[in-house]
Amino acid sequence: MTSEQTSIAPLSSVDPRAKLLVTLVAIIALTFADLAHLGATALLVVALAGTLIGLVLAHLLGVSAPKAVLQSALVLPFVIGIAVFAPLAQLSSWSLDAIGEAYALHWPLIFDILIKSFGATFLVVLVMRSMSIETFIHTLTRLKVPAIFIMLFTFLYRFTDLFREQIRIMRDAARSRAPYLHGWRLLAFYGRMSGNLFIRAYERGEQIHDAMLSRGYDGTLPQADKGGQEGRTLLSRK
Amino acid sequence: MHCDANAIEVTDLSFRYPDGTQALDSVSFLIEHGRRVALLGPNGAGKSTLISHLNGITLAQSGTVAIEDVPITDETVHEVRTRVGVVFQDPDNMLFMTNIGDDIAFGPLNMRLSADEVARRVDVVLEAMGISELRDKPGMHISYGQKKRAALAAVLAMEPAVLVLDEPTSNLDPRAKREMTDLVSGLDITLMIATHDMDLAWAMCDTALVLDEGRVVAHGPARQIMSDEDLMVSHGLEVPFAARKLV
Numbered sequence: 001m002t003s004e005q006t007s008i009a010p011l012s013s014v015d016p017r018a019k020l021l022v023t024l025v026a027i028i029a030l031t032f033a034d035l036a037h038l039g040a041t042a043l044l045v046v047a048l049a050g051t052l053i054g055l056v057l058a059h060l061l062g063v064s065a066p067k068a069v070l071q072s073a074l075v076l077p078f079v080i081g082i083a084v085f086a087p088l089a090q091l092s093s094w095s096l097d098a099i100g101e102a103y104a105l106h107w108p109l110i111f112d113i114l115i116k117s118f119g120a121t122f123l124v125v126l127v128m129r130s131m132s133i134e135t136f137i138h139t140l141t142r143l144k145v146p147a148i149f150i151m152l153f154t155f156l157y158r159f160t161d162l163f164r165e166q167i168r169i170m171r172d173a174a175r176s177r178a179p180y181l182h183g184w185r186l187l188a189f190y191g192r193m194s195g196n197l198f199i200r201a202y203e204r205g206e207q208i209h210d211a212m213l214s215r216g217y218d219g220t221l222p223q224a225d226k227g228g229q230e231g232r233t234l235l236s237r238k
Numbered sequence: 239m240h241c242d243a244n245a246i247e248v249t250d251l252s253f254r255y256p257d258g259t260q261a262l263d264s265v266s267f268l269i270e271h272g273r274r275v276a277l278l279g280p281n282g283a284g285k286s287t288l289i290s291h292l293n294g295i296t297l298a299q300s301g302t303v304a305i306e307d308v309p310i311t312d313e314t315v316h317e318v319r320t321r322v323g324v325v326f327q328d329p330d331n332m333l334f335m336t337n338i339g340d341d342i343a344f345g346p347l348n349m350r351l352s353a354d355e356v357a358r359r360v361d362v363v364l365e366a367m368g369i370s371e372l373r374d375k376p377g378m379h380i381s382y383g384q385k386k387r388a389a390l391a392a393v394l395a396m397e398p399a400v401l402v403l404d405e406p407t408s409n410l411d412p413r414a415k416r417e418m419t420d421l422v423s424g425l426d427i428t429l430m431i432a433t434h435d436m437d438l439a440w441a442m443c444d445t446a447l448v449l450d451e452g453r454v455v456a457h458g459p460a461r462q463i464m465s466d467e468d469l470m471v472s473h474g475l476e477v478p479f480a481a482r483k484l485v
Contacts, residue, residue, distance in 0.1 A: 216348030
């Protein structure tokens with residue numbers, strides 16, 4: 001994720017630790033907010049208020065709101081698949097009447113899940129776009145987050161980066177040979193190439209795994225015992 | 239390090255990929271400590287497959303690979319990986335941590351060394367490779383030449399007895415290539431260099447091992463083998479420029 005914070009953003013000078021902690025608190029508050037029992041009007045108000053707060057936060061952090069919204073929207077296909085079936089969890093018996101009654105009574109559950117998922121993702125995207133990945137990892141270290149989690153995040157980030165890199169390579173290759181490929185045709189192209197994309201990313205991941213094995217990686221993640229000394233980086237110190 | 243032991247001993251090694259490709263076919267050779275071996279051969283000769291056997295990334299289907307007289311098996315593979323360092327061709331595959339310092343520390347930490355020793359090794363190799371200023375930089379955001387050096391540093395920090403380099407100068411500009419050659423030349427270590435750069439092999443290696451279609455087709459003094467135009471050309475290689483001038 002690319003940092004896009006500018007020095008003129010009102011919250012640019014805020015300590016990254018404060019940003020992460022406030023984000024965490026906001027996500028927890030959002031998670032425990034009882035939206036499932038609100039009516040349609042109240043849900044609409046919540047959604048509008050959330051949108052407004054999000055736009056203000058994006059401005060204060062110097063982050064492009066449309067880009068953050070688009071990036072956060074990536075979570076929706078997965079969440080929608082879960083949310084639409086959420087009222088079924090309240091079923092007392094399996095019959096068409098019972099299903100209809102469950103959706104009539106518990107439809108706010110769908111919006112509860114959607115608002116919370118999208119809202120939490122949006123908050124994470126905002127804070128991540130407001131700082132570099134190096135700053136983020138360094139901040140986690142300063143917050144005394146266990147090194148194992150930081151290392152797992154590092155690996156995850158590396159593999160995500162790998163995936164993005166494969167998409168970029170394939171996109172550039174396609175553009176160079178098909179300059180008029182855009183819109184739905186481009187989307188169809190990506191659809192056809194998605195399998196290939198996964199295979200290429202997997203193979204690249206295998207090469208990285210081999211490089212890890214060759215340096216003694218045995219499935220456990222090593223951590224330096226810093227002996228009480230302040231670690232400037234995750235594994236090495238200076 | 240066992241100085242009286244052979245650095246690498248490969249005996250009757252064969253390997254077939256699941257698609258049926260016979261990558262290695264009864265490969266046998268012996269490398270003594272301190273040798274600088276050029277691993278030569280056309281594309282598809284089996285060089286990369288052989289390299290992946292040398293520190294147990296791939297285990298032998300038949301035959302044996304021994305490092306300093308220790309055969310590579312499931313039981314010994316972790317120990318062997320501390321003795322044989324492999325620098326893969328693409329440095330991007332080797333730099334997966336947040337910054338170069340952490341990438342270099344990765345190997346020594348896997349050796350369960352103390353934090354002080356890890357830090358010492360990181361400092362030493364960063365200094366030796368001339369990349370101290372890259373310590374806090376992510377591997378993704380440095381030049382290709384710097385990545386190559388960082389990948390080499392990451393392996394040297396493990397202080398291996400045998401260093402295997404896969405195309406160490408590929409895709410480097412002339413200056414970076416010269417710098418990499420100087421760095422590798424200065425190492426007092428058993429070296430195996432897989433390369434298509436015949437001039438590099440001529441300049442740096444005292445022994446040549448030529449593979450073709452998974453078989454060893456020549457093994458001996460580098461200059462003698464690399465000057466043999468018939469041998470080189472028949473296996474998709476060429477005589478180094480320096481050797482041509484001698485003729």
